[in-house]
Amino acid sequence: MRQVIGITGGIASGKSSISAFLKESGCTVIDADIAAREVVEPGQEAYARIIETFGEEILQEDKTIDRAKLGNIIFTDKEKRLLLNSIVHPAVRKRMIARKDAAFDREEDAVFMDIPLLFESKLTSMVDKTLLIYVDERVQIERLMRRNGYTEAEALARITSQMPLSEKKALADAVIDNNGDLEHTKRQVKETLLGWDVKIKS
Numbered sequence: 001m002r003q004v005i006g007i008t009g010g011i012a013s014g015k016s017s018i019s020a021f022l023k024e025s026g027c028t029v030i031d032a033d034i035a036a037r038e039v040v041e042p043g044q045e046a047y048a049r050i051i052e053t054f055g056e057e058i059l060q061e062d063k064t065i066d067r068a069k070l071g072n073i074i075f076t077d078k079e080k081r082l083l084l085n086s087i088v089h090p091a092v093r094k095r096m097i098a099r100k101d102a103a104f105d106r107e108e109d110a111v112f113m114d115i116p117l118l119f120e121s122k123l124t125s126m127v128d129k130t131l132l133i134y135v136d137e138r139v140q141i142e143r144l145m146r147r148n149g150y151t152e153a154e155a156l157a158r159i160t161s162q163m164p165l166s167e168k169k170a171l172a173d174a175v176i177d178n179n180g181d182l183e184h185t186k187r188q189v190k191e192t193l194l195g196w197d198v199k200i201k202s
């Protein structure tokens with residue numbers, strides 16, 4: 001049975017680390033953040049619509065969209081934020097679905113989608129199963145401080161601006177504990193996938 005498995009979690013909970021492991025094991029992992037960047041590149045349909053809507057002043061000299069400028073506009077204007085989302089979100093979904101279809105055409109058994117805001121953006125209809133990468137807040141703060149060079153307060157501010165991982169836990173089909181070392185995490189992923197009848201190489 002072909003399955004689409006959504007990988008989610010919080011900031012610095014370990015989604016990318018798990019995705020890298022799955023890719024090394026020969027799986028297709030479709031990254032929502034990457035798709036979101038690709039659909040607004042020059043030449044894409046969403047790119048043209050964004051310029052129509054927001055004007056050429058949001059372009060940089062090299063004609064790419066100035067994401068910071070656009071971010072500032074939508075940060076203070078809810079209507080514009082919804083408008084931008086109505087352009088970008090369907091394009092992202094379409095792109096991810098095309099990648100998934102291509103993987104299934106290659107006879108792959110399962111496809112993974114790394115979607116940080118899987119539950120918040122109600123994208124669960126895109127996936128058959130959800131895998132939550134979980135860490136305790138203490139570990140999350142430490143890893144975020146180390147990775148991004150944040151102070152503890154900066155790390156905590158970013159964590160608390162998101163839906164609590166404890167809430168996401170209740171929504172997920174399986175929870176992977178990433179508090180320990182990566183080998184321990186990988187073992188849990190393999191076991192969970194085995195339980196779902198998904199075979200991966202390593």
Ligand SMILES: Nc1ncnc2c1ncn2[C@@H]1O[C@H](COP(=O)(O)OP(=O)(O)OP(=O)(O)O)[C@@H](O)[C@H]1O
Nearest residue numbers: 010011012013014015016017143147178180181182
């Ligand atoms: N089990 C682990 N043990 C030690 N360090 C880890 C572990 N898992 C992840 N890390 C480290 O923690 C940081 C966050 O992990 P990662 O980038 O995979 O998280 P993420 O969920 O993809 O983050 P974001 O959504 O913020 O980009 C990275 O620096 C990573 O190397």
